[in-house]
Amino acid sequence: MTTSPAPATSPAPATGGVGPLLRRWRERRRVSQLDLALTADSSARHISYIENGRSRPSQEMVLKLAEHLDVPLRERNALLLAAGYAPVFRESSFHDPDDPGMAAVRAALEGVLRGHEPCPAVVLDAGHDVLAANSGMAALLDGIPERLLRPPLNLIRIALHPQGLAPRIANLGQVRRHLLERVERHLAIWGSEPLRRLYAEVSSYPGAEDGDPDAVEAHPSAAAVALPVRLRTAHGELAFISTIATFNTPLDVAVSELAIEHFLPADAATADIVRRTFPVTRAVPVTGAVPVTRA
Incomplete structure (x- = not known):
């Protein structure tokens, strides 16, 4: 499995102490x-004192509050630093060849990606950058301009870019709304500046809207169980629905931010076309830029 380099970034200590940071997370979680x-x-008075800087929480209290506020591991480390403690969650690099823990993770993910072929599947980081993909995904991206496939390849950008998959998506209005809402939900969880920049970029791309006469299916059909992505291809229209899996109870920042998205045929015709025409673990990376699993 080949991957594109993307160095991990450690959280910088926050100014103003841990109190304002905890208050922002509490308000974000409502x-x-x-x-x-x-x-x-604890007590409401103690929480108030922590947020106002009148009381310094223990390391245990910082971690307990962060857990109950569902703060991401990267930001839990930032809270600890702001409170004057050392980070407790390790931060590996997905691409580190000398880290045995991440090597085991990569091997497990490679098995998942291979096992899903010939259907497309990708491994994503918190910013929706593609860390690895199988040959089914490479087949979907065939014909995309090389400059859009250079690392870091971003799944949201490649889907909505006017020179990416967007012209091939028959129900672009639906898919665009879904993907923008997806980034908004992740912003609520992570609140990262790279995600904000991504949202500002992709939301400015042109896209079919409900009133666009070229838009297909302004609303899902009654028989639909999930929103499909309908792609026009040389083999006919393909329809995929997707599912996303994450690691349970991660203890590493990088692992906590990984997601595996599997694309599943939404109908029998798509399943048949994929089975007959998509490669299985023999594909060469598209333009050498899309990371794929290879035999």
Whole structure:
């Protein structure tokens, strides 16, 4: 499995101490001081004192509050640094060849990607950058301009870019709305500046809207169980629905941010075309830029 280099970034210590950071996470999660205190076995007064800088929380309290606020591991380390403690969650690089832990993760993901062929599948980081992909995904991206496939290849950008997959998506209005909402949801979770820049970029791309006469299916059909992506290809229209898997109880920042997206045929015709025409673990990376698994 080949991958594109993307160095990990450590959280910088926040100015103003841990209190304002915890307050922002609490407000982002729409949790009151009282509710947070009850779940963390504390008091609303103590939470208020922490947020106002009148009380320095213990390392255990920082981690407990972060857990109850569902703060991502990267930001938990930032909270610890802001409170004057060392980070407790390791931060590996997905691409580090000398890290045995990440080597095991990559090997496991390679098995997942291979096992899903010939259907497309990708491994994504928190910013929707593609870290690895199988030959089915490479087949979907065949014909995309090389400059758009250079690392870091971003799944949202390649889907909505006017020179990417967008012209091939029959129901672009639906897919565009879904993907923009997806980035918005991730912004609510991660709140990262790269995600904000990505959203600003892709939301400016042109796209079919409900009133566009060229848009197909302004609303999903009654028989639909999930929103499909309908792609026009040389083999006919392909329809895929997708599912996303993440690691359970991760203890590493990089692993906590990984997601595996599997694309599944939404109908029998798509399944038949994929089975007959898509490669299986023999594909060479498209233009040498798309990371894929190879036999």
